[in-house]
Amino acid sequence: MPLSLNYLVKRFIWIFLVVVGVVIFSYVAIIASPGDPAVKWAGNPRGPNASLAIELARRELGLDKPLHIQVLKFVSDVFTGNIGLSIAYKIPVFEVILRRLVATLELLFVTYLIAIPLGVFLGIESALHRGGKLDTLLQSLGTVLANTPTFWVGAWLFLSLILLGAYPYGRVDPKLATATGFHPITGFYLIDSLIEGNILVFANVLSKIVPPAIAIAIYPVGVLVRLTRALVSDTLLEDYIRASVAWGVRRSVIIWRYTLKAITPGLVQVIGLAFAYSLVDAMAVEYVVFGREGLGSLLVDSLNYSDFRIAIGLVIVVAVFYLLVNTLTDIIQALIDPKVRL
Amino acid sequence: MGVSISLVVLIVVGFIAYQYVWGPPTIKQRVVVYAYNDRITGIDPSIEDDTGLVIIGLVYEQLLRYNPITGELEPVLAVAWNSSKNGTEWVFRLREGVVFHDGTPLNATAVKLSIERARDVYVETGRGAGYIWEALEDIEVLDEYTVKIVLKYPQRLDLLVAATYAAYIFSPKALSSSGASSYLDRKLEEWFNRGNDAGTGPYTIEYYKPDSEVRLKKFDRWWGWSLINNTQAPDYVIIKILPDPQSQYNGLISGEIDIASSVPRDYVSILLSRGFKAYNLTTYHNYLMFFNTRRYPTNITEFRKAIACALDLDEAVRLAMKGFALKGSGIVPHGFPGFTDGLYHQCGLSEALQYLSESGVQTPVRIEILYQVDYEETRIFAEVLQSRLRDLNIELILNPQPWSQLKEIAKGVWENPENTPHLIVADWWPTMPSPYDFLYVMFHSDSKEWNFAGYDNDEFEDLLDRAWELEGINYSEALSLYRRAQEIIFNDVAGINLWDEVRPFMYSARVELPPKCMNPLYMYVIYFQYVSVRI
16 A cells, blocks of 8 residues: 555644644734724724724624734634634625635636646657657747746737637626526536536536636646656656567557556646646636636735635635645555555 | 547537537526626625625615705605604605515514614614714604604704615514524624525515625516516626726626726727717715825925815826816715815915925925725826925825725824824715715714824814704705815815716616616616616
8 A cells, every 4th residue: 555544644734734834824914914804894884983893893803802812713713614704795704715716626627627638748749759840849839838927828818819709708608697597506617507407508618718727728738748748758768668669569559558657647746736836827817817706816805805814714725725736646646656655 | 548639629619619609599588797896895784884785775775865966855665755844853654565575565664673773783883874863863653654753853864864875674574584683683684694685676686795796686576667667677687796997898898797887997988989888977986185184294284285286186187087087176076965166276386385385394305195006096196196296395105005904094193193194095985965974974083983184173073063953954054064164174175075086887788777777876886677688
């Protein structure tokens, strides 16, 4: 068994400690920054009783207590799943973050459905034409893609599509969703529309998610082209590949079965890191360019509105996301690569 | 692998082609999408006094509604009203046959409950705009459809029941539906804020996500449908929360949005050339610049006058608002009761230098201006002012901040004036149709949360209090006192009304916005019952 219980326990203790650290650091940083959450919680009160409203709000939020008590209380609230209501929206923090997280994750999943096959395929083609014109072209393409700002590509793509008469705006056409009675269940609109058998909404959601997914995919595609080329080039020089060629094994089997299997552990490691990084890209592109709800706009709003509950909740989500993706990557690598033991 | 990729690509291209080539199916219902530029901060009809109005204004109704053109009150849930001679007793006759969205009938008990809750929440917790009911002594239910309101002192109660906030009537059944033990129980507020409603308005809440989207459905049993006879009113209203103007513009040209409340002002002409239309609403939303009257050198009246003279309001409107504003005059905005024309500083650089010399302030001198970071217009204004003040050898330091930080810094003028910027730019829109709303909240020394000037003037406050008390007895005399109060602020230069915003609501050709669908007192509310939508 490449995966030990000891590793998992250690890893989860580590995640726990990181989350506690993140909560403490974020809470202190946000509370110490300018802006009084009590004013927003009280609803920007006016009139002669305004100061009473702010005082009561401060008490309700526990901001009247010493900082260390506030921090302890907040840490305890986080681990009991009781962060409470959003300061700005007056609805449960968990509900807001979950809805936005699901929207961003759906976009990322589609992004990687595009990026992985495309990046790997182009990387293999590049390796198979080492030193040739196609190799030079694909290597240059990989470098350009990995270093092009996602936001710029997103804006360019959006405007180009608009000029072509396509409108990749929002997550779903609200008029269509309303008229066809679309009611999200899981929050993953592609899945929800299929569950409900609403093919019109499915097509609409797909047409809106592909353009931003392409914009976000350029970075992982660029990375994967270069990485795959390097890994495949090395693998093709291995003795067992040479032996397979000598034995007359079909070229497609050597490439798509033997070589791909050999490079998968290396790919998984990098895809894991790139996936976590793409979260930031998605946050930058999804709302301002494509009008999609997601984590990015929520983070900006929460800071503008002194909504420390949402802001800290988001920091926790991003931290846990990174830690889980890394852990999952390690686990997958251990499962598929016999040389790795955890 | 190659086959799998080809298959996936084929499916994706197939779906996209289906979407774009054959286009969306014909939709049988009238759905309109309205992009609103702020998050919804709550929808409790008694407590909410901020952005939730955009929803509340369609879901709930007041007894009367203010007509900004005539200055008269129009019947909504009340069909007749009168007051005693001394203005302390008011009787309202309710419209019969009105039902709440929960199916229960409107009656005098609901009116009593709604007003008392708004008042008592404010008295107990300071939240909401229930202070408008400060004069309330008692509410008597005379019969099922008649309610008598007794006041402690004379008031224009007809104006108060038409207020922007704290005047909405909700169904008493909301208490049992929410499990609240009394109307002060927090459970009731939480119930409302979860997206439940108990109003009588033409639309009811179907889907409520205050950070992203609110969907309203036509309430077929609304009493007004037969009166307005608009067969093309939307069946569904979707309010999309899109604070970024660029995103609203993208949504408009993509066809996903029908009405945008806030596109970049530079883009208005582009949209007009592309066939979109504009509804230019002259709002009661104004931008004011407060002078910190408790810190050197803005504590010197002549110095403040020097800045006022250096400031060219016409230029500010042209550059900062791209012309979408009216130059401010006095404190109260254009068209609002108590508006005073000609109350702006008509002087130039030479007089500014004269005042500066009289002030005794040695130049060069450095002062600071605080403004909201996400308002492009205030940034441009601050930069224009910075350039103007350079001619007076005054260096203006720019301090942009998010709203919550701005407010906290600005109200420090009372406790810590030396650390509060000399100039503060903030905006305001009213709660009730009375100049008292503007003048009390922003310039009375009891209003320390919003009086960013730190202004404290007994003569002004006495005038203001007298005007407020006179409103119920001699309204025209009260308005004249409000004008005098504004002259005092003008002469003291405690604050300057920079401009009253004219907001272009951009909309597509598939909707028609008649004049009646918007009202500057109920900012951002579009009365969709009057709107026509083509399928």
